[in-house]
Amino acid sequence: MGFSTLIDILGSTIIGGILLIIVLRLNDTATEKTTNYGGELSLQQNLVTIAQIMEYDFRKMGYCKDWLKFPDPKLSIISAGKDNIKFFADIDNNGIMDTVSYYIGDFLTSTPNPRDRYFYRKLNNQPPAAINLGVTQFFLRYFDTFGDTLTAPVSDPTLINSYELNIQVETVYAYDEQYSSAFWKQIRLLARNLRNR
Amino acid sequence: MSGKAIFFVVMGFSLLFMIAGQFYNGVSGRMTDNYIDYFEQTTAHNIAISGANMAANELFFDADWNAGYNNIDYQNGKLNVTIINSDPKRHQKQIYSVGTYNNITSEVIVTLSPSKFSRFAYFSVSEGAGDIWWINQDTVWGPFHTQDYLKASNHPSFMMSATTLKGLKYYKNEKTDRPIIHGKYDQGVDLALPKDGVIQVKNAALDKSLDGGGYYLAGADAGSVKLTNPKGKSQTVLRDEVYMDFQGEYLYYKYGYKYDTGKKDIKGNIIYATAYFDSVKLYLPDAAPNGVIFVNNGNIHMKGTISGQYTIGCNGNTESIYGNVYLDDDIVYQNNPKTNPGALDLLGIVAKNGVKVTENAANNNDINIHASIYIENGGFGAENYNTRPVSGKINLLGGIQQALRGAVGTFSGTTITHGFSKQYRYDDRLMVLYPPFFPGTGGYEIVSWYE
Numbered sequence: 001m002g003f004s005t006l007i008d009i010l011g012s013t014i015i016g017g018i019l020l021i022i023v024l025r026l027n028d029t030a031t032e033k034t035t036n037y038g039g040e041l042s043l044q045q046n047l048v049t050i051a052q053i054m055e056y057d058f059r060k061m062g063y064c065k066d067w068l069k070f071p072d073p074k075l076s077i078i079s080a081g082k083d084n085i086k087f088f089a090d091i092d093n094n095g096i097m098d099t100v101s102y103y104i105g106d107f108l109t110s111t112p113n114p115r116d117r118y119f120y121r122k123l124n125n126q127p128p129a130a131i132n133l134g135v136t137q138f139f140l141r142y143f144d145t146f147g148d149t150l151t152a153p154v155s156d157p158t159l160i161n162s163y164e165l166n167i168q169v170e171t172v173y174a175y176d177e178q179y180s181s182a183f184w185k186q187i188r189l190l191a192r193n194l195r196n197r
Numbered sequence: 198m199s200g201k202a203i204f205f206v207v208m209g210f211s212l213l214f215m216i217a218g219q220f221y222n223g224v225s226g227r228m229t230d231n232y233i234d235y236f237e238q239t240t241a242h243n244i245a246i247s248g249a250n251m252a253a254n255e256l257f258f259d260a261d262w263n264a265g266y267n268n269i270d271y272q273n274g275k276l277n278v279t280i281i282n283s284d285p286k287r288h289q290k291q292i293y294s295v296g297t298y299n300n301i302t303s304e305v306i307v308t309l310s311p312s313k314f315s316r317f318a319y320f321s322v323s324e325g326a327g328d329i330w331w332i333n334q335d336t337v338w339g340p341f342h343t344q345d346y347l348k349a350s351n352h353p354s355f356m357m358s359a360t361t362l363k364g365l366k367y368y369k370n371e372k373t374d375r376p377i378i379h380g381k382y383d384q385g386v387d388l389a390l391p392k393d394g395v396i397q398v399k400n401a402a403l404d405k406s407l408d409g410g411g412y413y414l415a416g417a418d419a420g421s422v423k424l425t426n427p428k429g430k431s432q433t434v435l436r437d438e439v440y441m442d443f444q445g446e447y448l449y450y451k452y453g454y455k456y457d458t459g460k461k462d463i464k465g466n467i468i469y470a471t472a473y474f475d476s477v478k479l480y481l482p483d484a485a486p487n488g489v490i491f492v493n494n495g496n497i498h499m500k501g502t503i504s505g506q507y508t509i510g511c512n513g514n515t516e517s518i519y520g521n522v523y524l525d526d527d528i529v530y531q532n533n534p535k536t537n538p539g540a541l542d543l544l545g546i547v548a549k550n551g552v553k554v555t556e557n558a559a560n561n562n563d564i565n566i567h568a569s570i571y572i573e574n575g576g577f578g579a580e581n582y583n584t585r586p587v588s589g590k591i592n593l594l595g596g597i598q599q600a601l602r603g604a605v606g607t608f609s610g611t612t613i614t615h616g617f618s619k620q621y622r623y624d625d626r627l628m629v630l631y632p633p634f635f636p637g638t639g640g641y642e643i644v645s646w647y648e
Contacts, residue, residue, distance in 0.1 A: 026213070033221070034220065038224065040224075040228065044231050044232070045231055048231055048235050051235070052238075063647055065647070067644045071625075071628040071644070072357065072625070074358075074380045093647065145380070145381055156379070158380075159379055161382075192643075194381075196642075196643050196645070
């Protein structure tokens with residue numbers, strides 16, 4: 001074995017080592033990106049799902065198929081808090097008013113994310129449906145007919161003319177505790193039936 | 198050998214990158230799909246909402262518009278709107294709007310009902326030239342509209358919607374005076390009283406094809422009659438003053454006329470008294486099948502208890518001496534909706550020139566009025582409001598729609614010096630019910646919006 005052979009072995013070892021490091025680094029990056037991308041996809045799906053559920057309900061605030069049963073839509077909102085709301089809506093379009101509540105609950109201990117919380121939707125007297133989709137924030141702002149902010153909880157919900165919905169969702173699991181987040185905001189949402197009549 | 202190894206290494210890395218690339222592309226694609234799905238649904242929904250708004254606007258300008266929209270290109274999608282007579286009995290319409298975007302459809306259904314003035318708790322064309330303000334003790338319990346300014350002082354309360362043509366006027370400034378409005382507030386809303394609101398009621402009384410017609414009295418147009426008055430003198434009189442006493446389903450009415458008593462007061466003025474023709478008894482479900490009782494060119498003096506749903510109207514052509522309704526005593530529902538929410542008794546009073554609380558002994562200690570009151574040219578007030586004695590409260594259950602804001606009393610500080618204080622309460626049923634053939638705004642109002 002000559003000197004050049006030693007150089008070859010040493011060189012190939014170094015190059016092999018570099019390649020190995022590159023492969024390990026690639027693997028690490030790929031894992032991180034895969035986790036993040038997958039998490040963000042899941043996050044986006046969760047947010048769209050929540051947004052669609054809420055849009056479906058909130059658009060019906062004060063609506064009744066048989067309007068004669070609920071002629072005064074200003075009575076639609078039963079209670080209005082910072083992170084909870086309860087209102088009347090004919091959700092299943094059958095002419096019978098339902099009561100719908102949204103509120104945020106306790107922090108989840110079963111997920112690594114320290115900030116995600118239960119998010120509840122309650123229909124009539126049914127047990128609340130806990131939505132576990134990584135909701136970390138849910139808060140509402142309310143405005144009177146002149147556009148001024150009403151202090152929540154609003155003591156007289158008949159003063160509410162429009163409101164703002166805010167919801168933040170984070171990934172439940174994350175690589176290296178780098179949680180992705182997304183924010184959905186409906187600014188000055190005017191439930192059409194609130195302004196009827 | 199080394200060439201082969203390098204080839205395998207390159208191929209291996211290429212394969213790895215291809216797999217990873219495909220995965221990331223897949224994730225990106227799904228995220229984009231997700232976004233596009235939401236975007237498409239939102240766009241389809243926005244198209245449907247736009248269609249509903251456009252159709253509602255058409256109906257606002259032309260209540261008979263029913264053309265709809267057929268497959269119109271809109272926001273890169275398609276828009277279809279159909280107008281349906283959803284409830285012919287109530288003359289309700291529905292706007293059925295469908296938005297389509299990339300094969301995703303969304304629908305919006307808007308229900309509209311004819312808008313009647315009776316739904317207003319308070320309506321005025323003019324709030325009066327004087328210094329009349331809504332103050333903090335004032336609460337309007339139902340929908341409010343004025344073609345004038347809403348003049349607010351120290352936060353008056355409006356428990357339902359408040360709309361004005363001219364806007365808000367503050368006694369001092371916004372901070373100290375802005376009204377508390379529990380429904381929507383809109384300004385720039387032009388909703389004038391019609392010129393033919395009373396005529397609509399008259400036509401309903403005369404037209405037998407409208408649910409069998411109503412009961413019509415021609416008033417002064419019936420001509421004069423010659424009679425012997427209580428003083429034994431021959432007198433020619435018009436049948437232009439009609440005294441109505443409602444007793445449940447029956448109406449007792451009679452004509453009244455003034456005659457010279459032959460006496461004079463201390464100022465030397467002739468003292469007149471009222472004499473009456475014989476009373477006529479009507480069973481109202483037969484006499485006025487559609488619920489309208491109308492006196493043309495005359496005045497109505499009314500009192501009693503109402504059972505059923507009626508609109509009492511009087512016209513005065515161009516002479517303001519006619520077309521007035523005088524409330525001689527309580528006029529109330531037999532079945533009071535305040536104690537029985539299912540009560541269906543309903544009264545509309547429609548006058549061309551004025552509705553006044555008569556100055557008489559019966560009204561010297563409160564008056565109870567259950568009615569929605571419409572006055573096309575004048576206003577609601579109390580007869581001799583500034584000279585009559587302190588008369589208690591006007592307890593109104595219903596609403597007032599008038600051209601001019603009238604006075605019911607005078608006060609000094611917080612003390613009533615003449616006439617009445619007001620205790621007006623909106624009859625919530627007027628949000629969904631209206632007295633028969635009560636004047637309409639000529640348009641529709643949105644009563645329900647489904648999306």
